[in-house]
Amino acid sequence: MNIQNISRSINGINDQEITIKIEGKKDLILVFFGKQNIPNINDCVFLTLFIQSMEEGTTLAMPDEFFVSEVLVENMRKLQPIFSQWFPNILQEIDIQVSTHKVDKSNSGCVSLFSGGIDSFYTFLQNQNEISHIFLCLGMDIQLEETSKKEQAISQYQTLAKHYGKELLIVSTNIRHVFPHANHMVQHAAIFSALVLAYGMDKLFIPASHNIDELFPWGSHLLTDPLMSNGVTSVIHHGAVSRSCKTIKISSDENAINSLRVCNSSDELNCGECEKCLRTIFVLEVLKRQSTNLLPLSLALLSRVKIYGHNQYAFWQDNYQLAKQHHRADLAKYANRITRSYELRQWLKKGMQLFFGKS
DSSP states (O other): OBEEEEEEEEOTTSOEEEEEEETTSOOEEEEETTOOOOTTHHHHHHHHHHHHHHHHTOOEEOOTTSOEEHHHHHHHHHHHHHHHHHSTTTOOOOOEEOOEEOOOOOOOOEEEEOOSSHHHHHHHHHTTTTOOEEEEEESSSSOTTOHHHHHHHHHHHHHHHHHHTOEEEEEEEOHHHHSTTOOHHHHHHHHHHHHHHTTOOSEEEEEOSSOGGGOOSOSSOTTTGGGGOOSSSEEEEEOOSOHHHHHHHHHTOHHHHTTOOOOOSSSSSOOSSSHHHHHHHHHHHHTTOOOTTSOOOOHHHHTTOOOOSHHHHHHHHHHHHHHHHTTOHHHHHHHHHHHHHHHHHHHHHHHHHHHHOOO
16 A cells, blocks of 8 residues: 555644545545644554555555654564464555654653443543543544534533543544445554554553453454554553443443443434344343433343354353343343354354355
8 A cells, every 4th residue: 555645734623634645545534623733643644554454465655754653663563463363364464665763752641442332431430540531533433424423422422521521532534435345343443543643642541342261363452452552652452351340330330321322323322222232231231220321121122132243242141141140040041042043053154164165
């Protein structure tokens, strides 16, 4: 991937707009809301596009005048063999053609990625005395064209930041339009980290998705998240505990539990019907808690839940154990059915591959 130019402009409401010219692609646009001091744009651009370059199998090249942190480049050299072995059908190792330098510290502060879900609220509550900023990205899960949803998210997170005495950082990106077929399962941690690196702060918390004993190849991982650092902003993979433990922690904070945003499947911030919503509502029902942002548990909807990935399987196993621990056999049977159905389908799939060579 050949990055031809990186330019900056300030719009009328003091947002900084970064335009990245990429050979053969649409312009990649990053908008940093209300911020003029964005010192590490080159690091941001390099990391934002690095995994995409691995996915395309092309050399990542930048003009000589756009220097990138030598630490970040070295870290990507370490990350490449890990990701290419984890995702051999998606990524391959590539050459890097960039000029490097040592990046100096620019701003003080500690940032936490914040989607409003279980993982991000847990990391925030556990580290709120250290965290100075929460970070919202528009254009990834909330799409740029979803105007009302964007406004709702910004308003909600501004209220949350004010309540806890933090500053909200907002960035929008059209990266899904530039790379509509990108594998975001693999790329998400690098993209979010890249956008935060631009600010030049001390530390970034990436909320973990899974318990320490559930780790498997994923774009955000205890092993690889620290490699997203550029030598100025250290990157911490935080909260590798069970989803149920996180929910128990969040349920003790009324503001947090009533501000949960766990899905983006409808015009509202929570649809109340998808697998993501139901897995969270299930835990709240076991704990005898309720969020004003989520509907009560529907057993009819729960009975229709079907899961398709190992990450979902781990969450429902955790839900099953939690229900058993709280003597909720009435709910445990649903979680057990969901996990057993997944196991059976995986067994049948392996059988087809073994005997017929079919996937």
